[in-house]
Amino acid sequence: MDYDKFQKELNKDSHGDGITVGAVFAGEYTLYLLFIFGSIIIGRIYGKTLMTLFGLATLAFSLSVSPLIFKFKKENSNAINYQLFWLSIFLGAIAFCIYMTNFEFM
Amino acid sequence: MDFQIVSFIASGILVIIGLYGVFFVDNILKKIIALDILGNGVNLVLITIGYNGGTIPIKLPNVPVDVFAKKSAYPLTQALVLTNIVIEASMLAVMLGVSIILYKKYKTLKSSVILKED
Amino acid sequence: MNYLPMIIIFPLIMAIIMNLLHGKENIVKYLTFLIAIILIILPFIGQYGYYYFGGFGVIDGWVSGIAYYYNPLKQVVLVVLAIIASLVLITGMGEKLKNNMFVTLSLMGFASVAAMVLADDLFNFYVFFEIISIVQVGLLFLSGTEEAYKSGLRYMIMGNIAASLMLLGIAFLLASTGTLNITDMKNYILSDNPMIFGGLLLLVVGLAYGSGLPPFHNVKVDLYARSKGFISAILQTYSKFILVGFMLIILKLFNGLSYFSGTHAVLLALGVLAMVFGVVMALLQSDYKKLLSYHAISQAGYVATGLALGTPLGIVAGIFHAINHVIYKSALFLGAYIVSHKKGSDLHKLGGLLPIMPSVAFMVLCAKLAISGVPPFNGFQSKWMLAQAAMQVNMPEIAIIMIIVSIGTFVSMMKAFYLIYLKPVDEETIKEYQSRGVPKLAVFSLFILTSLCIILGIYPEIVTKYLFSYANELGVSYCLK
Numbered sequence: 001m002d003y004d005k006f007q008k009e010l011n012k013d014s015h016g017d018g019i020t021v022g023a024v025f026a027g028e029y030t031l032y033l034l035f036i037f038g039s040i041i042i043g044r045i046y047g048k049t050l051m052t053l054f055g056l057a058t059l060a061f062s063l064s065v066s067p068l069i070f071k072f073k074k075e076n077s078n079a080i081n082y083q084l085f086w087l088s089i090f091l092g093a094i095a096f097c098i099y100m101t102n103f104e105f106m
Numbered sequence: 107m108d109f110q111i112v113s114f115i116a117s118g119i120l121v122i123i124g125l126y127g128v129f130f131v132d133n134i135l136k137k138i139i140a141l142d143i144l145g146n147g148v149n150l151v152l153i154t155i156g157y158n159g160g161t162i163p164i165k166l167p168n169v170p171v172d173v174f175a176k177k178s179a180y181p182l183t184q185a186l187v188l189t190n191i192v193i194e195a196s197m198l199a200v201m202l203g204v205s206i207i208l209y210k211k212y213k214t215l216k217s218s219v220i221l222k223e224d
Numbered sequence: 225m226n227y228l229p230m231i232i233i234f235p236l237i238m239a240i241i242m243n244l245l246h247g248k249e250n251i252v253k254y255l256t257f258l259i260a261i262i263l264i265i266l267p268f269i270g271q272y273g274y275y276y277f278g279g280f281g282v283i284d285g286w287v288s289g290i291a292y293y294y295n296p297l298k299q300v301v302l303v304v305l306a307i308i309a310s311l312v313l314i315t316g317m318g319e320k321l322k323n324n325m326f327v328t329l330s331l332m333g334f335a336s337v338a339a340m341v342l343a344d345d346l347f348n349f350y351v352f353f354e355i356i357s358i359v360q361v362g363l364l365f366l367s368g369t370e371e372a373y374k375s376g377l378r379y380m381i382m383g384n385i386a387a388s389l390m391l392l393g394i395a396f397l398l399a400s401t402g403t404l405n406i407t408d409m410k411n412y413i414l415s416d417n418p419m420i421f422g423g424l425l426l427l428v429v430g431l432a433y434g435s436g437l438p439p440f441h442n443v444k445v446d447l448y449a450r451s452k453g454f455i456s457a458i459l460q461t462y463s464k465f466i467l468v469g470f471m472l473i474i475l476k477l478f479n480g481l482s483y484f485s486g487t488h489a490v491l492l493a494l495g496v497l498a499m500v501f502g503v504v505m506a507l508l509q510s511d512y513k514k515l516l517s518y519h520a521i522s523q524a525g526y527v528a529t530g531l532a533l534g535t536p537l538g539i540v541a542g543i544f545h546a547i548n549h550v551i552y553k554s555a556l557f558l559g560a561y562i563v564s565h566k567k568g569s570d571l572h573k574l575g576g577l578l579p580i581m582p583s584v585a586f587m588v589l590c591a592k593l594a595i596s597g598v599p600p601f602n603g604f605q606s607k608w609m610l611a612q613a614a615m616q617v618n619m620p621e622i623a624i625i626m627i628i629v630s631i632g633t634f635v636s637m638m639k640a641f642y643l644i645y646l647k648p649v650d651e652e653t654i655k656e657y658q659s660r661g662v663p664k665l666a667v668f669s670l671f672i673l674t675s676l677c678i679i680l681g682i683y684p685e686i687v688t689k690y691l692f693s694y695a696n697e698l699g700v701s702y703c704l705k
Contacts, residue, residue: 013510019639020510026635027507033628034500041621045489045704073508076501078442080221080378084129086439087382090432091389094425094490101421101486121392128385134377141384148392155399182288182404183395186347190391193354197384200358204377211370221378224371 009070028069035059113154120147134205134217138198145194149187156183228270228294229277231302231342234262235335242328249322256317256327260310263334267302270294274344274407287405291344296690297543298341301468304547305341307676308461308554309334311669315454315558318665326366330458333359337462341469346394346404349473353390353434356466357383360459364451375446382443386433393426410477421483427474428490435467437498437528441521445505448517453561454666456513457554460520464546467524471531471542472698479534480700491532496625498525503632507639512560512569515640516553519595522629523549529626530610533617536699540691541609547687548602548680552594555673558666559588563644566657571640575647580657584667585645587674592641594677596634602680618704 006021039055062068075082120143127140156179163181165174208220238259245252277290309330316326336356343349361376398404400419401412413420431437436444444463448456474491478484502522509515527549530542560569562584567574578585594601597608607630614623680687 019642023507023635023639026632027504030500030504030507030628030632034496034625037621037625038496041619044621069504069508072504076442076505077223078375078378078446079223080217080381082223083378083382083439083442087385088129090439091429094429097486097490098418098422098425101483124388125385128381137381141381141388144385144388148388148395151392152395152398155395180402182347183398186350186394186398186404189347189351190354193351193358194384197354197358197380200361201377201380201384204373204380207373208370208377221374224374 005067009067024069028067031068031072032059032062035062110154110157113150113157117147117150117154120144120150123147132216132218134208134215134220135202137217138201138205141201142194142198145190149190152183152187152190156180226271226275228275228292228342230269231266232335232339234266235259235331235338239328239331239335242324242331245324248324252322252324252327253317256313256322259327259331260313263306263310263313264303267299267306270299272296272299287403287408290348291405291407292339292342293344293407294342295694297694300547300687300690301341301465301543302338304550305334305337305461305465307672308550309458311672312454312458312461312554315457315561315663315666315669318663323366326363326455329359329362329366333363333458333462337465337469341465341472343469343473344406346397346406346409346473349469350391350394353430353466354387356434356462357387360447360462363455363459364447366455367451369450371446372450375443375450379443379447382440383433386429386440389426390430390433393423393430396420396423396426406473406476413477414481421486424474424478424484424487425490427470428487428494431467431470431474431491432494434470435463435524435528436521437494437524438501441498441501441505441518445514445517445521448520449511449514453513453557453564454669456517456560457557460517460553460557461550463520464524464527464550467527468531468543468546471528475531475534475539475698479698488532488534492529492622495525495527495529495532496622498522498528499625499629500525503629503636507632507636509636510571512563512571512574512640512644513557515571515636516556516560519556519633519636520549520553522633523553523595526607526610526626526629529622530613533613533619534699535613535617535701536692536695537609537616538613539695539699540688541606541613543691543695544684544688545606545610548594548606548677551673551676551680552591552601552603555591555670555677556588556595558670558673559584559591562662562666562670565663566660567653571643574644576645576649576654577657578645580654581662584662584670587670588645589641590674590677592637594681596637597630598634600678600681602677602684605681605684617702 003021006024010020010024035055035058039052039059042055043052124140124144124147127143128137131137131140158179160177160179163178209215212220272294275292275294313327313330333356336352336359339352340349361380364372364376396419397409400417401409403409433440448459451459499522502518502525506515506518506522509518527542527546530538530545563569563574563577566577590601594603597603607626611623611626614626
């Protein structure tokens with residue numbers, strides 16, 4: 001995660017001025033902070049160590065593939081196939097939520 | 107077999123076919139047809155919920171409300187389905203129109219070509 | 225007599241009349257100014273309480289027909305919606321071509337959103353939910369570019385899936401309770417039934433689509449970014465108030481029930497992810513409209529988080545933030561519209577506009593400070609309340625994420641301000657700027673919105689005092705250990 005790497009990546013679209021690189025850096029750190037605080041709150045609410053470890057593993061994985069932000073941008077493209085992929089993941093997560101909830105009579 | 111159960115199974119199959127078609131078929135017209143099938147599956151669910159083997163739900167003035175409610179099918183679902191059909195037809199019409207415009211430009215119907223990242 | 229339904233009927237009838245006036249520009253112009261004034265009066269003529277359309281309603285204990293429920297909270301939301309809609313209509317009349325389709329579609333959208341906020345039955349709600357999605361695509365198509373058509377098609381494909389699944393959820397709720405009237409349904413919903421839970425989660429799919437939470441944020445951003453500047457202002461207003469109306473219904477039905485806790489976590493996660501994804505994507509953009517659109521998603525995440533907390537303070541903070549957000553984001557979109565009159569919206573080609581139009585730059589700076597949450601402006605008040613609400617239920621992590629996202633917002637907004645207004649440019653560009661005018665009506669609307677920002681920032685009570693009574697009714701106080 002060094003400045004030159006970011007600037008080289010951004011210079012491809014000729015946007016490599018200082019203020020843009022700074023903004024992209026801010027975005028990268030925002031993502032890492034989301035992972036950190038997200039894993040803290042999930043671990044605290046659900047009280048499961050495994051979930052926190054899983055969150056920390058995600059953080060470690062994202063640090064190992066840094067810079068994360070360009071991959072994040074690619075996943076957020078508006079191509080219809082990416083959109084439908086994430087929609088199907090979302091529907092899967094909702095279905096998982098229905099499955100996981102413990103009803104008293106079930 | 108019970109009529110209602112068969113109908114629910116059929117609507118489930120329709121919904122699954124619709125979702126499969128939207129997610130996995132590349133042709134944009136087939137995607138739109140799959141959306142129509144998905145909508146029809148949902149409509150069939152609604153109709154089946156309202157059906158209880160009763161009569162046509164028209165409340166005549168001399169029939170008390172509770173007798174009417176016991177004897178007739180549930181009219182609310184039918185009204186909902188009727189509205190949904192109208193709305194969905196207009197949505198599909200707009201989508202087909204736009205796909206014609208895009209087809210004239212790209213000379214193909216592949217959604218991975220027409221609707222790629224831009 | 226109760227004139228409450230006029231808020232839906234009047235815009236729909238005017239939309240039909242406007243539809244017939246193609247090409248008659250003078251009539252369109254003056255009629256639109258008249259409508260813009262009447263729209264602001266409409267929320268004040270209704271009476272509070274339940275309203276059953278056409279005199280149907282409760283017959284022998286059976287609830288039927290279209291039902292509306294009106295109270296001070298909904299009145300405040302509708303007044304803000306009417307103010308933004310009339311300002312956008314006035315701005316639209318400054319265009320060279322007075323487009324009657326723009327007026328028609330905006331009025332249809334106004335009627336739909338008003339009906340969704342007022343609705344007390346899911347039938348009516350679903351119908352207007354579908355109408356608004358067609359209206360949004362129609363407003364997008366008015367810009368007439370190829371990108372607009374493509375993103376409209378994308379939006380409709382995603383939207384059709386989501387709307388069908390939402391109808392399936394409504395069908396589940398209907399099957400397990402036997403009614404669609406929300407006040408009535410609440411009585412039958414208390415029993416644990418996996419079908420109700422499935423219906424609730426499928427409603428969340430519709431919620432995410434209607435308000436642009438993930439995974440629908442990219443299609444929604446395309447929708448905002450590719451329409452004209454003043455149209456994006458009204459589009460994001462619609463999305464925010466759809467979010468508010470939808471969350472009010474979900475909270476009214478389910479808040480406080482034991483099986484709501486799973487969905488609670490889903491809604492909070494959606495809100496937090498929308499906040500972070502919106503701001504991170506905004507930091508990467510080089511197009512001004514797209515940057516603002518991603519911020520609209522990010523702020524929708526704030527609203528969703530506040531409402532999803534489900535406490536009285538959280539609900540008040542969420543709705544207050546929605547109101548503040550539509551005001552300052554509409555101002556920013558109008559600023560982008562004025563800038564695009566000068567020279568496009570690509571950040572790296574603009575620059576040096578401060579000496580050309582200092583008053584517009586000052587007003588836009590006020591809106592930018594408001595969105596970042598800097599004290600004398602309204603964004604500060606609602607973000608402060610949101611952080612307070614998060615701390616009250618003992619979730620400091622969410623408050624921390626909110627503050628981090630605020631910092632990201634400030635960074636990208638200041639980046640955009642530097643690149644548009646402060647960056648030095650050469651002589652030729654300045655001559656090009658001077659040869660092009662500024663739309664006067666847009667500056668007028670921008671001025672009113674900016675002054676609203678400052679007024680609400682100094683006296684937040686003029687809005688919040690109306691919100692607390694209904695929020696206390698809906699909210700449930702709790703605290704995590």
